[in-house]
Amino acid sequence: GQNIDQPTEMTATEGAIVQINCTYQTSGFNGLFWYQQHAGEAPTFLSYNVLDGLEEKGRFSSFLSRSKGYSYLLLKELQMKDSASYLCAVRGSTNAGKSTFGDGTTLTVKP
């Protein structure tokens, strides 16, 4: 089976940096996704990591360590509009199309 763990809630200040962690236990691994989901809206794609290391994309970066079953999403220069839920999802090796999502981390950015 698949198990995805991420913190339920986080709070940070506008302009600061925040790191959202995700740990996973899966039967096989074919990539890890991060999505942003504003309340009442659909998830939007942020990043996809399949190899170890850091992927940087503007203010957002995502890190993966396959040996540790660990990823983080780093958000820099936080803006109020970054207040949202951040979902970690893992694609396992069996049923290659299927992704298992965590329950999301609700980030609140305060002025």
Add this chain to the structure above:
Amino acid sequence: GAGVSQSPRYKVAKRGQDVALRCDPISGHVSLFWYQQALGQGPEFLTYFQNEAQLDKSGLPSDRFFAERPEGSVSTLKIQRTQQEDSAVYLCAGGREVYEQYFGPGTRLTVT
């Protein structure tokens, strides 16, 4: 259209009614996924199509749930004899590759 569209956006059904939820993916997107998202939780996988072939339906919670994509484009998720526990947002996602998932706005189903 520019993105994935779903209809209806909101559906209220009485317990026992059948419902059909539609997904229009982006033209040319081969992969299509259906997810169920309960309030405060992440999306739960229901089923996956590659073109018209349903390659994985392991997430469908019961035989009351049925999905089809007969021509490899539009997909319909049908729920028969709806129950209160079926109340959720149903998300459709598609992409050119299996690892791409562009989500539609979802259909919020409320079963009363």
